[in-house]
Structure formats: structure tokens, C-alpha cells
Amino acid sequence: MVSKSREVLLEVKNLRVEFGEGKKKKFTAVDDVSFNIYRGETFGLVGESGSGKTSIGRAIVRINKAADGQILFKGEIISGNIPKQLDREITRKIQMIFQDPMASLNERAKVDYIVSEGLYNLKNYKNEEERRAKVEQALRDVGLLPEFASRFPHEFSGGQRQRIGIARVLVMEPELIIADEPISALDVSIRAQVLNLLSDLQKKKGLTYLFIAHDLAVVRFITDRTAVIHKGKIVELAETERLFENPLHPYTRALLSAIPIPNPRLERNRKIEIYDPACHDYSKNPPFWVEIEPEHFVLANEKELEEYRKKVPGHGI
Numbered sequence: 001m002v003s004k005s006r007e008v009l010l011e012v013k014n015l016r017v018e019f020g021e022g023k024k025k026k027f028t029a030v031d032d033v034s035f036n037i038y039r040g041e042t043f044g045l046v047g048e049s050g051s052g053k054t055s056i057g058r059a060i061v062r063i064n065k066a067a068d069g070q071i072l073f074k075g076e077i078i079s080g081n082i083p084k085q086l087d088r089e090i091t092r093k094i095q096m097i098f099q100d101p102m103a104s105l106n107e108r109a110k111v112d113y114i115v116s117e118g119l120y121n122l123k124n125y126k127n128e129e130e131r132r133a134k135v136e137q138a139l140r141d142v143g144l145l146p147e148f149a150s151r152f153p154h155e156f157s158g159g160q161r162q163r164i165g166i167a168r169v170l171v172m173e174p175e176l177i178i179a180d181e182p183i184s185a186l187d188v189s190i191r192a193q194v195l196n197l198l199s200d201l202q203k204k205k206g207l208t209y210l211f212i213a214h215d216l217a218v219v220r221f222i223t224d225r226t227a228v229i230h231k232g233k234i235v236e237l238a239e240t241e242r243l244f245e246n247p248l249h250p251y252t253r254a255l256l257s258a259i260p261i262p263n264p265r266l267e268r269n270r271k272i273e274i275y276d277p278a279c280h281d282y283s284k285n286p287p288f289w290v291e292i293e294p295e296h297f298v299l300a301n302e303k304e305l306e307e308y309r310k311k312v313p314g315h316g317i
């Protein structure tokens with residue numbers, strides 16, 4: 001159970017991310033998105049391809065510009081122009097793991113250089129000895145041998161490469177890690193190992209994760225709370241088990257109904273719900289973000305809210 005008294009590590013407030021210039025070409029990839037991430041939790045962001053998940057992650061690490069809204073880390077604004085010292089601090093403390101370890105590692109560099117890149121950029125080591133010790137520790141932390149530092153990425157399997165991707169993040173001693181589909185490019189047989197590694201590291205180092213995924217079984221396994229995003233807007237957010245037990249928004253319901261059940265008898269009777277955006281009458285009756293029961297938020301207009309309320313015990317807040 002996530003308690004409200006927990007420390008908020010990251011706040012995303014009314015974030016908008018746009019691509020393209022000019023009125024006609026401008027495209028809003030993230031539209032008025034707000035959520036908090038508590039220290040020590042794994043916060044899931046799910047939605048189909050193109051829904052804006054990566055754009056949010058990239059806005060948090062400041063690769064994407066926030067066209068509107070704010071991002072705060074431990075109460076300090078980190079979006080827009082920020083002082084150099086804070087910029088350095090955030091660059092170290094918020095790190096991102098990328099989806100495809102085949103594409104994200106520099107093939108011509110040795111593991112030693114790949115893992116050290118962030119350290120070099122921030123000059124975050126006293127001397128060569130300390131740098132090497134940090135790299136070796138990071139490799140050990142992800143279950144690789146320190147000797148691997150002198151090898152090239154092509155000498156490793158997909159799972160090992162993703163471990164190198166995790167080591168280059170860990171070496172920075174981050175507080176928040178944005179894991180953008182960290183296992184979806186891996187063989188099914190090694191996905192669980194990498195997920196378990198992320199869980200173990202979280203416990204050992206007190207890490208906080210923003211876990212971006214489209215695989216809902218993985219999200220259910222690893223996250224504490226989940227936000228569902230559709231076309232750049234978060235439509236529902238709740239503790240993960242609550243969301244899976246009682247999805248309210250039609251898009252969440254459709255998404256969850258698409259998960260196969262590993263039991264032929266139940267699977268045969270599974271009802272797949274289809275999401276039809278036309279089911280909302282938003283032109284006359286605009287939606288708002290509402291906490292319908294403790295820690296369970298949904299995007300709804302007045303009429304929908306009435307229906308959703310009937311579905312929560314005690315008819316919600």
C-alpha cells in the first residue's frame with residue numbers, strides 16, 4: 001500500500017511535449033500530464049506504441065523540452081533553464097536505461113569506456129584509480145566480471161549487453177532510474193533475469209524507478225503504481241493491483257482485457273473489450289482528473305464520473 005506520507009521524489013505537473021514547428025506541423029505528444037513518483041517505488045507508465053511514454057521519460061532527463069508545465073525533483077524545478085550546479089546534479093541523479101541494448105551501446109568502444117562515459121562527462125572521479133574502481137564495482141553490481149571492462153560490446157549476448165547498459169547508469173550512483181522498455185528487446189528466456197536484477201538493485205541501493213512498458217504482465221509483476229497513457233494523456237492512475245482489479249476508464253479496461261490468461265478454460269471465455277474514443281462526449285462535457293478513491297485517479301467528465309463511482313466500494317471519494 002502506498003502511503004501519502006511517503007516522500008515525493010519526482011513531480012510532473014501539467015507537462016506538455018511538442019514536436020515540429022509552426023501551427024500546422026506542431027504535434028502534441030504529451031498533453032497536460034501530471035503524476036508524482038515516491039522515493040523507493042517503481043512507477044509504471046503503460047500505453048500502446050506512440051502514446052507518449054518515451055517522450056515523458058526524455059522530458060524528465062531533459063532531452064525533450066517541456067513546452068508547458070514543470071518537472072520537479074525533490075521539490076526543485078528541473079525543467080527549463082536551471083542553474084549549472086543543479087543541472088550537473090540532476091544529470092547524475094536521474095539516469096535512463098534504453099530499450100535496445102543492441103543499438104544503444106557504442107560498438108567501437110570498450111566496456112570500460114562505455115560504462116565510464118557519464119563519469120567522464122561530469123568529471124565525477126578523483127583519479128584514474130577511482131574511476132576504474134567505480135567501473136569494476138558497477139560491473140560486479142550487475143553480475144558481470146570486472147575483466148569484461150577490456151572487451152567490446154559485440155562479445156556479449158543481449159542480456160549481458162543490457163547488464164552493461166544498467167552498469168553505465170549505476171556507476172553514476174543515481175536516485176531515479178527511467179527504465180524505458182528495458183526488457184522488451186531481449187529474448188523471453190532472459191527477461192526475468194534482468195527484471196530480477198532491477199528488483200535486487202532497487203532493494204540494495206534504495207533506487208526509485210519509472211518503468212515504461214507496454215507489456216502489462218511485466219508491469220503487474222514489477223510496479224507499485226501504474227499510470228495508463230493514451231494519445232499523450234494519462235487516463236487512469238492507481239496502485240497496480242487496484243488498477244488490475246478494478247479498471248474504470250474504457251481505455252484501461254480494453255488494454256487489460258487484451259492480456260491472455262494462461263488457463264485454456266478461462267482464456268476461452270475471456271471477453272476482449274474494444275476501446276472506442278467516441279464513447280466520450282468531451283466537446284460539451286470536458287473531462288477532469290479526479291481521485292475517485294484513495295490513490296486511484298481517472299480522467300472523466302461529470303456523466304462518466306457518476307458511472308465510475310458506482311464501481312468503487314462505498315462509491316468513492
Ligand SMILES: Nc1ncnc2c1ncn2[C@@H]1O[C@H](COP(=O)(O)OP(=O)(O)OP(=O)(O)O)[C@@H](O)[C@H]1O
Binds near residue numbers: 029048050051054056
Ligand atoms: N523527435 C521526434 N520528432 C517528431 N515526433 C516525435 C519525436 N519523438 C516522438 N515523436 C512522436 O511523438 C509521439 C509519441 O512518441 P513516444 O516515442 O513518446 O511514444 P511511446 O509511447 O514511447 O511509443 P513506443 O513504445 O513506440 O516508443 C509519436 O507519435 C511519435 O511519432
